[in-house]
Amino acid sequence: MKQFFKFMFASMLGMFLTVIISLFILIAIIGGIVSAAGSTPVTFVADHSILHIQLNEEINDRASKNPFENFDFNTFEAKKTIGLNEIKASLEKAKTDDKIKGIFLNLSQLQTGLANIDEIRVALLDFKESGKFIISYSENYSQSAYFLSTVADKVYLNPQGELRFQGMTSQIMFFKDALEKLDIEMQVIRHGKFKSAVEPFLMNEMSPSNKKQMSTLVHSIWNEMTAGISAARGISQDQLNAIADNISIRLPADALKHQLVDALKYEDEVMQELVALSGIEKDEPKLIELSKYKSAAGKENIDEDEDEDQIKNVKEEIAIIYAAGEIRGGKSNAEVMGSETIVEAIKKATKDEDIKAIVLRVNSPGGSALASDVMWRAIELAKAKKPVVVSMGNLAASGGYYISCGANKIFAQPNTITGSIGVFGVVPNFKGLINNKLGVYVDGVSTNKHSDMMINTFRPLDTEETVAITEMVESIYDDFITKVAAGRGITKAEVDSIGQGRVWTGIDAKRIGLVDEIGGLNDALKSAASLAGIEAYEIKELPRQKEPIQQLMEDLSMEAKTYLLGENLGSTYHYFKSLEEVSKRQGIMTRIPFDMRFY
Template identity: 45%
Template sequence: MKQFFKFVLATMLGVFLVTVVLVVISIAIIGGLINAAGNDKDVTVENNSVLRISFKNAIPERTPNNPLAGLNFLGLDGDKSIGLNDILADIKKAKTDNKIKGIFLDESYMLSGQATTEEIRNALIDFKKSGKFIIAYSEIYTQGFYYLASVADKVYLNPTGIFEFRGFSQEITFLKGTLDKLGIEAQVIKVGTYKSAVEPFVLDKMSDANREQVNSYLGSLYDHFLGGIAAQRKLNKDSLYNVANNMLVQQPEDAQKYKLIDGLKYKDEILADLKQRAGAKQGKLHSVDIEDYTRSKSGDKDDSDDDKSSSDNRIAVVYASGEINGGEGTDNSIGSERISKALRQVREDKRVKAVVFRVNSPGGSSLASDVIWREVDLTHKVKPIMISMGDYAASGGYYISCAADSIFAEPNTITGSIGIFAILPNMKKLFNDKLGVTFDGVKTGKYADLGDVSRPLSPEERAILQNQVNRGYDDFTKHVAEGRHKTQAYINSIGQGRVWTGTQALKLGLVDRLGNINDAVESAAKKAKLKDYKLVYYPEQKSFFNKVGSSLSAEMKTRAVKSELGENYRYYEQVKSMTQMIRTPQARMPFEIVIK
């Protein structure tokens, strides 16, 4: 009886504590919502203001629908993330806003891909046509941020700061040795000489074919990088190559010596300069962060601001961002069901006269990619559909793009990678030799246990899977050939899983034009013969309440793992990615491209 009462008291205490925790969470959420509601009010921009732009987080395609932005509690992401859509719109708005005198590019990390940086950079170049100033400052210039900052009228570095300018490198992590130690064999079935997504699991270094393609696309990216800096800084591209190749910038003074920056200054000196340039009265500098400027109504309405048009004609912008899989997906992952539904909606809506399909994806499930391709192809048959490629539109990302009327890519978009593969682990040695676990059973057919990871594939089973992958590759190349009006033999010759940049893809006929999402919208309007139209966006972003529970637990888990692993988190991500590749044929990029 004594133990019984202990148990009852412990249970009551547990219930009480859980209740308290839930109340605290509820209060925090309600408080956050109240605070967010207050923050949703229009921001007032003072006269003679400077628009401050600083990127410390990865830049999503669209600004997240998060009313608790700014609130850090129990693992919730409190950062005020801003999407590329609002960044471009804000820079465009600031160009004609009489209250904005210039832009201050404050130190940033530029964690997003190069094509995203390219779109922002081009928007800043257009902003300069207004005659307003752009000033850049940082204590540490990464190569990504410097590429963005090089458009500024003046680029300043902290006198004891760091300036990185040494060229691009690409590193791949190989896990074969780890798998060998664990007694796991990665059984690979693939089509494509250059389809190197499987290499980290079966090799301990790059294959000759993979080294060839990495040298090719990395050289293309680097050439564009140097060319962009040379044009804005009025420097010789070959001279820039020499500076980087010999690492002539080792001290802050070296960056000024080779005219990569305009001076060495501390932050207080920069602020004083901004006050003078903005014509600040009484020495007070008015500035507005770009995250807040999004909510301001300052600035003149641009006649080309078509999403505010009263016209009943519409151009739909459909966003597809992240890895491709079946199911619903999220705002940051492509679910074939959700994206297919969005494409059907815009296809069947008589008010929508044209579609821009924004793709930013390294690929994923070949089956899910084919499901989405079908909806793009059906849409193409009844109304114009243009593709706007982001940082990636490769493998499955290219698959879902190839049926459109026209494809736009940035010069440094990563695309192509036309190939299919599958991985099935053989864990026999792990189970038998390492763990002492054995299996036995019965089956009613020869292939009833096909895909069992406790044993290796038989030659007949491997042949079956190879035929499935071959079929997937044949379908892929056939769809691309039809969409691009090429022969299947030609697509096969430039396919084979090979990765290309946007510049290279243009020459090969895989894309039609180099340009951004606004260029794609203008092209869609021209194709549909529209002069007045309204922009509408799909799929509808999920509400905060629809995703708070799952995102809370996922965010807490991710933060815990990141905290524990630190810089090694990317290796964890690679292993996790491998588990997602198992069994299902994949049309996926070989690896994440991280420029160092």
């Protein structure tokens, strides 16, 4: 008994010490995060400065206030992040800022979608109209990084560096055999021959229709990229494709030989060139990071020809409503577009008399059909009172297109992924897994024959239930194409012919009438102002972002889990995350093909 109490008290002491140490660590983390999140010092910009742009963190449409989203658990420091809105505002400011002499691009770790790259590229081209220089250097150019870098006056590559230029590819992972080995049956009802969101559960390779749409998609994206590179570098698209087909860029010297870069230089050599270009007599250029420069943006350089009082007294506003993430019912978070949150923002913008127009910034693969319809209705009600313009980001597909289709005008980038007008339902059956593999059984009672339909995932659907769900899917699809037809001013038959779940790039979507114009958020704002009959306006961003400490308390566990799984699973984490999302989906879905990734 004495030995028992000895071990018991030792265990209790160990547990107590663990809790105390963990508490101190948690307090230190929270303190560091809150301190970093709460401090917003005004940045001083020195004369002869050069804006340093790296873009080595994921870029959202607007920067998150979630402290853990930017927290590095290795260093216990909050990383500096920047949203697409802040990047564009900073470039606009730098264009007329006398203290900024030019831009240094270093995009070795570019992490963002192709449509965002298009938007940043346009902003950089606009910056060049000031006559200021842009110099690009990298040790390792990915294809997307190189595409963005070609806006520069000079493109430099490290003498031992790498420039990847071999064409575009897209990959999808399939789980059919794995599910069979686990004795899991995925019961699928869908409308749309191109609705490939469910194929990874049913097949081990792409269907012919999915391969057809994906081939069209990647060729369209590649064509836009090579067209931009061709215009910037003076190399024909045929030459660029020949370079890719022959894997001509194997060594840095090959990139120079084929004129993809202007010179092979080490970073210190580029630094000396930047010193000369900025007009200073020093050994190193005055670089200011974009993440720091954003806090100086908009504070100093008001055009002297403009009436400052008039600017301050502008009451007309345009609301930008950020609609990003997988669509679900309820409230939004960092990764989910909740219909309740978005509808509340739309109602607020509609009722506010100072807001003369609404721009809905959509960046979503879709999700719940019901939640999509709830948001579509809110947009219809708003449109009856003021103009609504949609600006599509990297993704505005399926449910993302559903909520967009009724707008007065739709803008997309050339490489935006959109369309995917189709509907599906997935009901997993885990009976084989728990019975045959685990020896676990489930039993229960119900009041009616189908009380547990789509609730009980431990039995197969019967014929009646399959027919019923098929009817639901068909009804939702018919409603979907009816609303698209009304919003786009075309017939249901025309929508059906370009629907069936097929995905399109922005450039192809314009050709077939799913979008009105190719352009970014600024173009959408100008269109909204024109439709509202206003010239001077301020921007109001919605939904209102939560304060850092509130966001911290809500997302602590989710972000910690994301970090731990991401660290252990590495590059395969996105597949785990996609499977996890499937388990959270409810009801009939309008969603883009499963986990498309481009390389």
